[in-house]
Amino acid sequence: DVKVTQSSRYLVKRTGEKVFLECVQDMDHENMFWYRQDPGLGLRLIYFSYDVKMKEKGDIPEGYSVSREKKERFSLILESASTNQTSMYLCASSKDGRDGYTFGSGTRLTVV
């Protein structure tokens, strides 16, 4: 089975801190995605990547950046964390567009 691993399950950071969320997949998938999920708003796409060193903005990229230096790793960066970035962050990967995604178990980030 594909495994998508997110480095932290729970994270508490202070306003203004730079935050790195790491995601690693072990099945040589080309496509990787970062979502945030908030009650009543569902899953919202932040950034995605179809290849190494390639990135595309999703629906809500403001305040975030990403890095994909290796195929298996896709990092989400909060340049200066703010309280409105408190959320559940979900990483996902897929081999190609025909299949669904496999999600990591999520990182629940609280910014205080």
Place this chain on the structure above:
Amino acid sequence: RKEVEQDPGPFNVPEGATVAFNCTYSNSASQSFFWYRQDCRKEPKLLMSVYSSGNEDGRFTAQLNRASQYISLLIRDSKLSDSATYLCVVRGSTLGRLYFGRGTQLTVWP
């Protein structure tokens, strides 16, 4: 207009009941369709793909109507363990990008 719309519920049904969820999508060029299940405070997991001819997996039946841009999920003989949020998911014309509905919450009570 949102890409995928679904009734948020909640649906509260007794064990053994049959329950149906519906969803509509806006992009007629959409190419793949799925139902995901998400348990409380967990990640979404693929429940089943949805094919034009309709498909069944045990107690679960999924159907797609391309002309009406409508997807459904039927759960027969509901179990307590079916309690979760069910997400309707559509792949748009952009390669690999999936669009998620906000989910329909189901609670099965004894």
